[in-house]
Amino acid sequence: MEVPYFDLHRQYGVLKNDLEKKVLSSLRSTQYSLGPEVELFENNFSYFIGTNYCTAVNTGTSALHLALLACGIGAGDEVITVSMTFIATVMSISYTGAKPVFVDVFEDTQLMDYRNIEKKINNRTKAIVVVHLYGQCAEMDSIKKIAKKYNLRIIEDSSQAHGAKFNNFNAGSIGDIGTFSFYPGKNLGASGEGGAITTNNKRFDQKIKNLRNWSQPKRYYHNEISFNYRMDSIQAATLNVKLKYIKKWTNDRRRIAKTYQSLIKNSKFSITMENPNNYHVYHIFSLFYKRRNILHKYLNANGVGTNFHYPVPAHLQKPYQKLGYKKNDLPITEKISKSQLSIPIFPEMKKNEVEYVIKLLNNF
Ligand SMILES: *Cc1c(COP(=O)(O)O)cnc(C)c1O
Numbered sequence: 001m002e003v004p005y006f007d008l009h010r011q012y013g014v015l016k017n018d019l020e021k022k023v024l025s026s027l028r029s030t031q032y033s034l035g036p037e038v039e040l041f042e043n044n045f046s047y048f049i050g051t052n053y054c055t056a057v058n059t060g061t062s063a064l065h066l067a068l069l070a071c072g073i074g075a076g077d078e079v080i081t082v083s084m085t086f087i088a089t090v091m092s093i094s095y096t097g098a099k100p101v102f103v104d105v106f107e108d109t110q111l112m113d114y115r116n117i118e119k120k121i122n123n124r125t126k127a128i129v130v131v132h133l134y135g136q137c138a139e140m141d142s143i144k145k146i147a148k149k150y151n152l153r154i155i156e157d158s159s160q161a162h163g164a165k166f167n168n169f170n171a172g173s174i175g176d177i178g179t180f181s182f183y184p185g186k187n188l189g190a191s192g193e194g195g196a197i198t199t200n201n202k203r204f205d206q207k208i209k210n211l212r213n214w215s216q217p218k219r220y221y222h223n224e225i226s227f228n229y230r231m232d233s234i235q236a237a238t239l240n241v242k243l244k245y246i247k248k249w250t251n252d253r254r255r256i257a258k259t260y261q262s263l264i265k266n267s268k269f270s271i272t273m274e275n276p277n278n279y280h281v282y283h284i285f286s287l288f289y290k291r292r293n294i295l296h297k298y299l300n301a302n303g304v305g306t307n308f309h310y311p312v313p314a315h316l317q318k319p320y321q322k323l324g325y326k327k328n329d330l331p332i333t334e335k336i337s338k339s340q341l342s343i344p345i346f347p348e349m350k351k352n353e354v355e356y357v358i359k360l361l362n363n364f
Pocket of ligand 1: 059
């Protein structure tokens with residue numbers, strides 16, 4: 001049997017009529033950048049996340065960049081984050097001129113180890129970028145306490161965590177600013193690139209909206225160095241259709257994860273678990289196995305798609321070698337980068353596909 005790692009054709013099959021109607025009408029409107037469809041999406045998405053404000057942008061990376069700029073981050077500042085993430089989290093910090101400072105993660109959750117934060121704080125530290133990796137929120141209570149004590153801003157990179165909850169609060173509504181990606185492979189994906197920024201802070205929201213669109217209170221009059229990070233209306237039209245399904249899709253992902261968790265029985269490796277006080281949205285379902293390359297080859301040879309998230313942690317990537325981290329500076333992060341394997345989990349996975357993956361894993 002062939003089980004793809006991910007298959008958007010199945011989702012497209014279900015949404016075809018609705019999606020094509022909305023995208024065509026957006027095309028015919030000739031309002032291609034920002035406009036009413038984008039504003040509608042901003043309202044819909046802020047309602048879904050539970051924040052007062054939302055700004056739609058062109059990518060999740062731009063969302064992070066603007067969130068950092070809204071917090072006043074720039075050259076000479078330091079921003080604490082994790083190395084176990086997609087590189088955009090870290091590169092967006094570099095775009096501002098600030099220096100990323102890495103803390104390790106917990107081995108059992110792969111999320112920011114808050115016990116490591118305080119020793120990395122100095123008088124240049126301005127913010128913490130928390131990553132809700134794989135679809136599960138980091139331990140926000142402890143992180144918020146530290147941020148409050150040292151007067152640091154918190155940005156939640158929620159690119160993998162649409163609708164994930166910590167103590168019943170949505171990812172992206174807990175810190176000062178939340179950022180999202182709508183890259184097609186994310187739990188909520190556009191027909192191309194997209195991103196959003198959520199906040200309850202009016203001042204941040206205004207700053208973000210200015211920076212997104214050339215900071216022009218009046219057309220062709222510009223207040224500061226700013227960007228073209230606008231969202232296309234066709235992406236907003238897609239997202240307005242798909243947002244109606246996100247709760248159902250999340251339930252489907254959770255159902256598959258629960259099946260994996262109760263039926264995968266193999267003492268050779270460990271698997272993704274849900275932490276207390278969390279609502280995991282299972283963007284990624286992980287196995288952890290010292291000899292993961294063997295498991296990866298075995299699954300691929302039997303028709304099952306797999307992935308690594310992420311094989312090289314940020315602090316060991318070429319552009320960050322100048323920061324001077326050495327091998328073993330972040331031992332848990334490095335261990336995960338060598339042992340993590342992602343197996344298929346997407347809402348349209350069929351029952352027999354899930355069963356097949358489980359059978360292969362139990363027989364391994
Ligand atoms: C996808 C992703 C991003 C970047 O989003 P883009 O829309 O691809 O720019 C940032 N952070 C994390 C954790 C991601 O998974």
